[in-house]
Amino acid sequence: MHAVVPQAVMWWTEFRFNVGYLRDDVGDRQGFAVLGIPRVQFRPAGGSSKQGRKASFLSSMEIVDAHIHLYPGTEVESLAWCAEGHPLHGQHSVEDYLEATKDLCTVSSHKLRGFIFIETDRKSHLETEAGWDEPLRELDWIRRVADGRPRPGEGHTSQHAHMCLGVVLWAPLPSGAEAMQRYMDRVQARAGMMLPLVKGFRYLVQDKPPGTMLTASFVDSLRWMGRSGFAFDLGVDARSGGIWQLEEAIEMIERAHDGLPNDKKVTVVINHMCKPDMRSRDQDGNPATEPFTAWKTHMARLASFSNVYMKLSGGFSETDPLPSAGEQGDWGSQVRDDLVKRTREWSGSWLGEMLTAFGPRRLLFGSDWCVCNVGGGGNGVSWMNWWSVVDGFAKDNLTEEDQANLWSDNALRAYRCAR
Numbered sequence: 001m002h003a004v005v006p007q008a009v010m011w012w013t014e015f016r017f018n019v020g021y022l023r024d025d026v027g028d029r030q031g032f033a034v035l036g037i038p039r040v041q042f043r044p045a046g047g048s049s050k051q052g053r054k055a056s057f058l059s060s061m062e063i064v065d066a067h068i069h070l071y072p073g074t075e076v077e078s079l080a081w082c083a084e085g086h087p088l089h090g091q092h093s094v095e096d097y098l099e100a101t102k103d104l105c106t107v108s109s110h111k112l113r114g115f116i117f118i119e120t121d122r123k124s125h126l127e128t129e130a131g132w133d134e135p136l137r138e139l140d141w142i143r144r145v146a147d148g149r150p151r152p153g154e155g156h157t158s159q160h161a162h163m164c165l166g167v168v169l170w171a172p173l174p175s176g177a178e179a180m181q182r183y184m185d186r187v188q189a190r191a192g193m194m195l196p197l198v199k200g201f202r203y204l205v206q207d208k209p210p211g212t213m214l215t216a217s218f219v220d221s222l223r224w225m226g227r228s229g230f231a232f233d234l235g236v237d238a239r240s241g242g243i244w245q246l247e248e249a250i251e252m253i254e255r256a257h258d259g260l261p262n263d264k265k266v267t268v269v270i271n272h273m274c275k276p277d278m279r280s281r282d283q284d285g286n287p288a289t290e291p292f293t294a295w296k297t298h299m300a301r302l303a304s305f306s307n308v309y310m311k312l313s314g315g316f317s318e319t320d321p322l323p324s325a326g327e328q329g330d331w332g333s334q335v336r337d338d339l340v341k342r343t344r345e346w347s348g349s350w351l352g353e354m355l356t357a358f359g360p361r362r363l364l365f366g367s368d369w370c371v372c373n374v375g376g377g378g379n380g381v382s383w384m385n386w387w388s389v390v391d392g393f394a395k396d397n398l399t400e401e402d403q404a405n406l407w408s409d410n411a412l413r414a415y416r417c418a419r
């Protein structure tokens, strides 16, 4: 199973909350803060009337959220990282997700079209095929969402089915191409009508030993995925894991693509900007030179491969967290606006480098909901807070056409979804 490693304890005394961070296999930092649901109305951080006019000028722009996790309350025990007392313990349903996103249409011309579901790191192992049971049970769960056939109390209805635009499942990549084919046979048998929504696979490498993604069998699995038309979601961690993970990722892609025509090269969708160290800053608030330069160099190398995309997601896990609402449920919209503005300023250099490296047609917006609730201010505001960070960046740097690429078209292309 997967080790859960406590990493640090931070105190935000000003806001009377504390968060203990641990690393988990979902690919995201988690905390132990008790997340209240803030009773506040969202308004865009630092939103000027000029921005408002600009937004209203844009025609309704669709958003495809390229990275969310969902799980029913009845299956929480099958998650590898979510012990009792964890702030994300308990059901996280489509209805909860829609609650988190509900202010979008009141503050912008954006409209949420749907999401790509990403596997949520269920308990698994590679010794026997019995180790695939929980990930396959996760497939059954997301099939109920995509088919619009919930079990009682699962928090979705047939009205929500159309929002599931694609699914990235766990898969046993270290076991090699033959095992991948056997696994796929099992997926095929259980997916039913939703099979075309299976767009890719993820096997998190950020918490695995060095060399995991460079074994011949792992690379063979990637080559099988390329031949079969599936995308690979790559989860590496520059901040907590180390820059060596990016080095290995570069070599892994090099070998997976070697000698293949472009249409047979596996598409790699990198999660969470490779989790850069956005917390280290100099006294002027600029990124600390060393981690920034190392990360930037690797971004350029990763972007040099064709078929490689990057998700602008997971930022709240890598920069200083936003405070959750206090017991009263409202720590003030001005305070929140200021903090989101600060996150925008601090993340600006990193987002800018990704645009330089990948260009406007290979960046995807992803919320990393529900993990963004930890560090993003809680379910009532976290999704909107991250949207606001990315929206500010997009409006400052992208044409209207490229904003549409970022918010939806790039995700549809990367995952080969119907338009």
Ligand SMILES: [Zn+2]
Pocket: 026, 027, 028, 067, 069, 118, 368, 371
């Ligand atoms: Zn995630």
